[in-house]
Amino acid sequence: MLDKFKDECGVFAIYGQPDAAQCTYYGLYALQHRGQESAGIAVANHGDITCKKSMGEVSSIFTPSVLAQLSGSSAIGHTRYSTAGDTVLLNAQPFNVICNKGPIAVAHNGNITNAAALREMLEDEGSIFQATSDTEVILHLVARSREKTLAGALREALLALEGAFSLVMLAGDRVLVARDPHGFRPLAMGQMELENGTTAHVFASETCAFDLIGATYVNDVEPGEMVIVGPEGVTREHYTPVRDTAHCVFEHVYFSRPDSTVFGRPVAQSREMMGRLLARHTPAPADVVVPVPDSGVFAALGFAAEANIPFRHGLIRNHYVGRTFIEPSQAIRDLSVKLKLNPVRHLLEGKSVVLIDDSIVRGTTSRKIVRMVREAGAREVHMRISCPPTISPCFYGVDTPNKGDLIAANSSVEETRKFIGADSLAYLPIGALRESVDDQNLNYCYACYTGNYPTQLVNIEELMASKPKRGK
Numbered sequence: 462m463l464d465k466f467k468d469e470c471g472v473f474a475i476y477g478q479p480d481a482a483q484c485t486y487y488g489l490y491a492l493q494h495r496g497q498e499s500a501g502i503a504v505a506n507h508g509d510i511t512c513k514k515s516m517g518e519v520s521s522i523f524t525p526s527v528l529a530q531l532s533g534s535s536a537i538g539h540t541r542y543s544t545a546g547d548t549v550l551l552n553a554q555p556f557n558v559i560c561n562k563g564p565i566a567v568a569h570n571g572n573i574t575n576a577a578a579l580r581e582m583l584e585d586e587g588s589i590f591q592a593t594s595d596t597e598v599i600l601h602l603v604a605r606s607r608e609k610t611l612a613g614a615l616r617e618a619l620l621a622l623e624g625a626f627s628l629v630m631l632a633g634d635r636v637l638v639a640r641d642p643h644g645f646r647p648l649a650m651g652q653m654e655l656e657n658g659t660t661a662h663v664f665a666s667e668t669c670a671f672d673l674i675g676a677t678y679v680n681d682v683e684p685g686e687m688v689i690v691g692p693e694g695v696t697r698e699h700y701t702p703v704r705d706t707a708h709c710v711f712e713h714v715y716f717s718r719p720d721s722t723v724f725g726r727p728v729a730q731s732r733e734m735m736g737r738l739l740a741r742h743t744p745a746p747a748d749v750v751v752p753v754p755d756s757g758v759f760a761a762l763g764f765a766a767e768a769n770i771p772f773r774h775g776l777i778r779n780h781y782v783g784r785t786f787i788e789p790s791q792a793i794r795d796l797s798v799k800l801k802l803n804p805v806r807h808l809l810e811g812k813s814v815v816l817i818d819d820s821i822v823r824g825t826t827s828r829k830i831v832r833m834v835r836e837a838g839a840r841e842v843h844m845r846i847s848c849p850p851t852i853s854p855c856f857y858g859v860d861t862p863n864k865g866d867l868i869a870a871n872s873s874v875e876e877t878r879k880f881i882g883a884d885s886l887a888y889l890p891i892g893a894l895r896e897s898v899d900d901q902n903l904n905y906c907y908a909c910y911t912g913n914y915p916t917q918l919v920n921i922e923e924l925m926a927s928k929p930k931r932g933k
Contacts, residue, residue, distance in 0.1 A: 470554070470570040470858075471495035471666045473538040474629035476636040476690040478653060478661035482531035485538040488663070488670035489519045494718060495570075495666060496542035499553035503566035506533030508633035510564040514539075514553040535636050537629040539568035542860070551592040555631070560604035562611045566631040567603070569596050570666055571646045572858040574624030574916060599628065612637065612689055616700045619687065623916060625709075625857035627682070629664060635691030638664045639700065643707040643915060644684030645857045645906060647723045651676040662690045667721035681725055707906035707915040711859050713898050714848045715756045715819040724905075726898060729759050734897040735847040735889055736763025736817060743887035744768060745815045745843040749808065751775035753818040753830060760847035761817035770815065775808045775834070798829045810838030816883075817845050822861065824868035827881040835882070844883040849891045849910040850874070861909055 471492030475481050482504050489500055500522050501514025511531055515522045519540060539554035557566035573579070576595035579602070584590065588601045602621055606614035611632050619628075625645030630637040640648050651671040653661040665671060668678045682688055685703045689696040708724045709716075719729040739760065750772050752761030765772035779801055814834055821827050821844075831842050850869030855861045864870045868877050878886035889897075891910055898905060908914045 470539055470541045470568075471670075472568050472570050472627060472629045472648070472664075473666070473670055474536070474631070474636050474638055474664040476535040476662045477659060478655070478663075479534050481534050481536035482528050484653075484661075484663070484674045485536040486519065486523045486528060487673045488665055489523075489538045489540050491670040491673045491718075492540050492666055493519055495716070496540045498542040499550065500538070500540040501553050501555050501568070502531060502536055502538045503555040503557050503568075503631050504531040504533035504536040505564075505631055505633050508564070510557055510566050510631060510633065512555055512557040512566055514550070514555070516550055516553065535631060535634075537566060537568055537631045537636065539629075552594045554594070554596055555629075556592070556594075556596055556600050557631075558600060558604060562603065562606075562614055563633055565600070565603065565611065567596060567600050567628065569599065569626045569628040570648075570858065571625035571627060571641065572856060573598060573622050573626060574856055575622065576624075579621065599626075603630075611635075612687070612696075615639065616687060619700050627666065635689060636662070636664075637687065637689050638682055639687040640682045640684055642685035642701050642704045643906075644703075644724075644904075645707055645709050647708075647712060647717070648682040649678055649722070650680055650682055650688065651678045653677070662695060664688075667717050667723060669718045669721040672720070678722055705915060706902075706904040707857075708904055709855075709857060709859065710894065710898060710900075710905040710907055711848075711855070711909060714894075716859065719756075719759050724898075731898045732756075732759035732819075732847065733763035733766075735894065736760035736765075737767040738763075738893040738897055739817070739845050739847055739887075739889045740764040740767035742890055742893055743845055745845060745885060745887075746813060747815040747841070747843055748812040749773045749775065750815045750817060751809070751834070753816060754778040754802070756819040757817045757847070760819065764815065764817055764845065768815075773805075773808045775805050775814065775837075776802050776830070777805060778802055798826055798833075802830065802833065804833055804837035806837045809834055811840055812838075813841040813843070814839045815843045815845055817847060819846070820848050820851055821846055821868060821877065821881070822851055823866055824872075824877060824880050827883075831882045841884045842882075843885045844878070844881060844887075846886075846888045848894055849888050849907075850877075851909050853909050853912040853914075855909050856914065857906065857908075859909070 473488035503512040555566040555568040573595040602618035608614040627646040627648035653676045713731040717723045750765040752758040852870040
């Protein structure tokens, strides 16, 4: 299956900062929301690479004693959650090896849709794999390349890949980063002015990682671009022609932090506009607007302002519980709803409430939240969703379930309303979502809402999967 190796993650890279490991730690800390299963940092020092990685969250892995072992002025980091396959240390990133190109480490965010075919080809030619992550496929392609330079080997490897990837690579004396030609996953570029007058160059999945270390956002690594930072300076090149741009709109709907700039646009601005347009297209008679925290907050602010209805924090989130969307098992997801949210009863009792959430995936979480608000005394509960119905799985690195588990793919809006127990339910129309992210040139991917995928390999596999199976 195409999603066998799929990961949604956060990546970070830095070059020219004497305390590279500490900066990478802070960068990963800011990107922790992108995955809590494992994290790793690789640091280059005098031509050697040291890599530390483990299961768990960034702060628990990288204690002061661990960071003290990671000296050097360039580093890459990764924080991961798996969307399929094993949640084991072998799949933690970065991956690092010593090959004919010297010591290298690599990490990436996204999903290589032809990873299974590439792996089979490499195994037929004698390659031995230790993990089930598509990142290891990239490493093998680079190591086996006959190109004399690491940049040439990476370029050759990138041209063999299909799907979504924002990649960071560390060598003994340089950092290399690249982005797929569709630009599915974000990768921002920034810089830090150091006290000695030099400039450090940084890269991250989101700009919130720059804020924590005092770096300045410069621009994005462009789709189809490879950037190399080394002793000779910064080199930028397009390793392949740009294809139709397909930024993941779900980064703005849900995944990215609202204080980040993603794809060159502030996430908070997009979410507030989603809420405003939601109020215009799907008004609801209510006494209060209540967000489902945290990703529903800015949309709820926009809805409340547009509808002139008071905004209230009627649900309080326990921030020491991970996101329910990215927990790997349904059992943990069910328990997390009660651990994660608690109603503020005096704000809800006797009120007609508009609940604003970013999405409905399976419907089970929304059902529990609606029940929780009713049990807190709400007179009516009107559910408003700041994106269209999710009807198709993502093959580009976001953990949406199979189509059979998506409630909107198998039920009407009215059937979904009855299932979650709301008095009314409405979604943001797709045209309004495009307006919310200012997508005048159709540069975003909306496949999870339309079923129209921007790459041919996924379209073919979806077509084959939809055909009825013949009996023997």
